[in-house]
Amino acid sequence: MTATKSGQNHIEVFVANEQSEESLDEGTWAELLKNALNHQGIKGAAEISLIFVDETTIASLNERFLKHHGPTDVLSFPIEDNDVFVGRNPDGSSKGPTPGQLSQEMPLLLGDIVICPQVAAANAPGHRSEIHDGSTQDELALLVVHGALHILGMDHENESEAVIMEAKEQEILAKYYRT
Secondary structure (H helix, E strand, C coil): CEEEECCCCCEEEEEEECCCCCCCCHHHHHHHHHHHHHHCCCCCCEEEEEEECCHHHHHHHHHHHHCCCCCCCEEEEECCCCCCCCCCCCCCCCCCCCHHHHHCCCCEEEEEEEECHHHHHHHHHHHCCCCCCCCHHHHHHHHHHHHHHHHCCCCCCCHHHHHHHHHHHHHHHHHHCCC
């Protein structure tokens, strides 16, 4: 596991690569995640985990928390919120931190993002566009940002939410990934 700390914002990203099918540069994804969180207003000390797993593991998590069969590409598990049973998250219990939690003294525990690089690699060619080259790297970048936005309470359950979330993803990717 690798932990990286952002200098000014003290966002600590714990990265665990628990799969061996796809080669990863953990530092790249930790930095993108920190930038996405910073872009969305996370200030002060915060902690988040970014975990890369195999298809069997993500399928098990998908079944356990969402009751969906088979592997998926990304799951987000926000952990710090006083609300119960709100938002569309794997455990159905959180919609992300509240604004008052964004600048507290104690580290803000944001949660965990779990990504399956194998599923990302399989899905990547189907997402080829002017802004996505169809590579696994572009797909992983999208999933890191997508997972971060879910951690912070964004969703895409209906069309208006999806439009807002996709625009925010592209804004963050354009600024911090596609430079």
